[in-house]
Amino acid sequence: MMKDEIYIAAVGQIPVQEHWNTSLRELAALAIRALKQECQLGHPDSLFLANMFAPNLSNQAHLAALIAEYLGWSGIEAVTVEAGGASGGAALRQAVLALRSGMVDSAVVLGVEKFSDKIGADIDVALATTLDADFESMHGLTPSAQAALIARLYFHKYSIPSNALAGFAINAHKNGAGNPFAMYQKAISEDTYLKAEMINPPLNLFDIAPNADGAAALFLVRGDHPAMRQIDQKIKVSASTLSTDTLALHDRRDPLDWRTVRWSIQKALEQANLSLAEIDLFELHDQFSIYLPIILESAGIVTPGEGWKLGADQWTGLSGRIPLNSMGGLKARGFPGGASGVYQAVEAVNQLLGRAGKNQLAHPHHTLIQSLGGPGATAATHILSCE
Amino acid sequence: MDRPKSNLLLIPERPVGIIGYGAYVPRYRLPAKEVARVWTGKDSGFPIKEKAVAGLDEDTATMSIEAARNALARAQISPEQLRAIWVGSESHPYAVKPTSTIVAETLGAVPHTQAADWEFACKAGTEAFVAATGMVGSRMMDYAMAIGMDTAQGKPGDALEYTAGAGGAAFILGPAEESLALINASYSYVTDTPDFWRREYQKYPEHGMRFTGEPAYFKHIFEAGSTLMREIGSTAADYQYAVFHQPNTKFPQRVAGMLGFNKEQIAAGLLVPTIGNTYSGAAMIGLTAVLDIAKPGDRVLVVSFGSGAGSDAFDFSLTDKLLERRKFALSTQDYINRRTEIDYATYVRYRGKLAMK
Numbered sequence: 001m002m003k004d005e006i007y008i009a010a011v012g013q014i015p016v017q018e019h020w021n022t023s024l025r026e027l028a029a030l031a032i033r034a035l036k037q038e039c040q041l042g043h044p045d046s047l048f049l050a051n052m053f054a055p056n057l058s059n060q061a062h063l064a065a066l067i068a069e070y071l072g073w074s075g076i077e078a079v080t081v082e083a084g085g086a087s088g089g090a091a092l093r094q095a096v097l098a099l100r101s102g103m104v105d106s107a108v109v110l111g112v113e114k115f116s117d118k119i120g121a122d123i124d125v126a127l128a129t130t131l132d133a134d135f136e137s138m139h140g141l142t143p144s145a146q147a148a149l150i151a152r153l154y155f156h157k158y159s160i161p162s163n164a165l166a167g168f169a170i171n172a173h174k175n176g177a178g179n180p181f182a183m184y185q186k187a188i189s190e191d192t193y194l195k196a197e198m199i200n201p202p203l204n205l206f207d208i209a210p211n212a213d214g215a216a217a218l219f220l221v222r223g224d225h226p227a228m229r230q231i232d233q234k235i236k237v238s239a240s241t242l243s244t245d246t247l248a249l250h251d252r253r254d255p256l257d258w259r260t261v262r263w264s265i266q267k268a269l270e271q272a273n274l275s276l277a278e279i280d281l282f283e284l285h286d287q288f289s290i291y292l293p294i295i296l297e298s299a300g301i302v303t304p305g306e307g308w309k310l311g312a313d314q315w316t317g318l319s320g321r322i323p324l325n326s327m328g329g330l331k332a333r334g335f336p337g338g339a340s341g342v343y344q345a346v347e348a349v350n351q352l353l354g355r356a357g358k359n360q361l362a363h364p365h366h367t368l369i370q371s372l373g374g375p376g377a378t379a380a381t382h383i384l385s386c387e
Numbered sequence: 388m389d390r391p392k393s394n395l396l397l398i399p400e401r402p403v404g405i406i407g408y409g410a411y412v413p414r415y416r417l418p419a420k421e422v423a424r425v426w427t428g429k430d431s432g433f434p435i436k437e438k439a440v441a442g443l444d445e446d447t448a449t450m451s452i453e454a455a456r457n458a459l460a461r462a463q464i465s466p467e468q469l470r471a472i473w474v475g476s477e478s479h480p481y482a483v484k485p486t487s488t489i490v491a492e493t494l495g496a497v498p499h500t501q502a503a504d505w506e507f508a509c510k511a512g513t514e515a516f517v518a519a520t521g522m523v524g525s526r527m528m529d530y531a532m533a534i535g536m537d538t539a540q541g542k543p544g545d546a547l548e549y550t551a552g553a554g555g556a557a558f559i560l561g562p563a564e565e566s567l568a569l570i571n572a573s574y575s576y577v578t579d580t581p582d583f584w585r586r587e588y589q590k591y592p593e594h595g596m597r598f599t600g601e602p603a604y605f606k607h608i609f610e611a612g613s614t615l616m617r618e619i620g621s622t623a624a625d626y627q628y629a630v631f632h633q634p635n636t637k638f639p640q641r642v643a644g645m646l647g648f649n650k651e652q653i654a655a656g657l658l659v660p661t662i663g664n665t666y667s668g669a670a671m672i673g674l675t676a677v678l679d680i681a682k683p684g685d686r687v688l689v690v691s692f693g694s695g696a697g698s699d700a701f702d703f704s705l706t707d708k709l710l711e712r713r714k715f716a717l718s719t720q721d722y723i724n725r726r727t728e729i730d731y732a733t734y735v736r737y738r739g740k741l742a743m744k
Contacts, residue, residue: 020602119596197432 088341399524404566409457552663
């Protein structure tokens, strides 16, 4: 253990669902309560709060200070980190930077999202704020419509069958069935997938992750922090990167090549001194099923046009060659907005510590988690490793 | 059955039962696929098969009269013996002026009678039923009529347009010894839950989408139903039939499962697939369909739900008088089978959805 290295000393999460009767700050407090069950936090030096939509959906900006006070941490450094769907990964990145700088000795990363303060069109309007307002959402584009355009291009370019994405959704729900924190804990058949209501052709109900409320938290310290003395199995942040690209899809040279996905992963592998083949588990941002083949292709895991074939169980299932989204991903665990990237980290840590229950992988050492804002407009990538 | 000792249950001093019941469903049907043809182009995944639509000359008052006449025919009493006529609805024809006086006058029940309109979204009718039970149970009167009837409003293109139907039922409450169904007890569970509403001068209601599910429909029906059964000391297996408020096909099936009931127990009272959600009438007309086919000695659980929100739960035991009385009027299935399909344009005309000036 290196004193300068950064470790995740504890994790906490609450079930992802529609928490109608629980407010934004209460959701946050519940995740911190779960975190405190693993580790004495004391008064952390800093709070990096990941959230996408509180200003739109809960009429609440200035969230980090509000939550810090509600948690009894008045006085600490607390800021909200917003990077669209990548907010969770971006907040983790900020915590790593802060600890690396030596200016703070401990950091809590807390992702929290409350969709259910609003319903219907208000949620669509909020989601659309993550697109390019002047050139995309102004003209009626929404994230799911944008994903459908990408899917149409992908299907057209590679002439693939209409059920090409089914495997990803089926695997997600299969893994969700083993995750007590998942919104959907029921496996689906290919028949169920094929009969599902079409939402944004060619994307059906099972191609789109459900918006839901949730909160998840991480406690990060450097190796020399007293909290590390009580921990036997140590989880190291062995890489942390973030990369950005154009928000508007039409500004991309190739809408099916997500450069930030590749850049952030390549840089992360260099930092960790690892190769792709050494990664035991990938937690990737499947807000829409079409994202997965493109991420896998852009990352260099598979050649362009072949990514959709990896939805098959023998490839990305729990016992497949490249296990993917082991606790259900955004599709089955749910899409709790800015908290999504923090959930990915919690799930990866639980896998590394052998605490993933029914979905436990055999001895994973390195997990790569990637949190995306839009189709790779922001990509925050981390590699978490057992030490 | 022994009288249960409970502070929560509503049990009148004098035992009370249903002495007459009657249903009414207008003849027109709008298939869900016809709504989808106009609005979404989808051809599957509908909440029901079709809904009943009131004709040009029908409203909650005329439909209440139809159901009330059937109830009187079965009760075998004369209208002037009714001392209360209460109509629960969220589609009263007038904002100010009672529907119930129109119904009472037409039946010949005036002038020595209570008359008032009730409003509690979809449980206005069962709330009137509880009040009528109290009136008879206190011996302030021998016969009281409670009606739940609606010509529900669905905003064009909204999810509710598929289901917002028309129909309902009337019940005459009287002394237990004259009853075809004895009321063992009722229980009501109410909170302030804003899941569905229509403010004054609004033409169509608004709803909280999925918020209408877990925290509203399921919570209130489950709490009302489970509390009633716990306090009375029964389980789902003690009932031959159960009827739940039915805004679509899935909700009552799911809540039945939550309370321990199987598909056979709810089949007879599940009318929503073929007449739609009749709002204030929904649970009550479901009960009429059960009474049409059940046997003396059968036990029936009914739980209504009204947005805003609350549920009334009832436990009935059916008596020998049921077999003869139910022949005196058309059955609920007779009304359901009397069917004229209409297209969306005709529906728009019948329901006054075109702005004519």
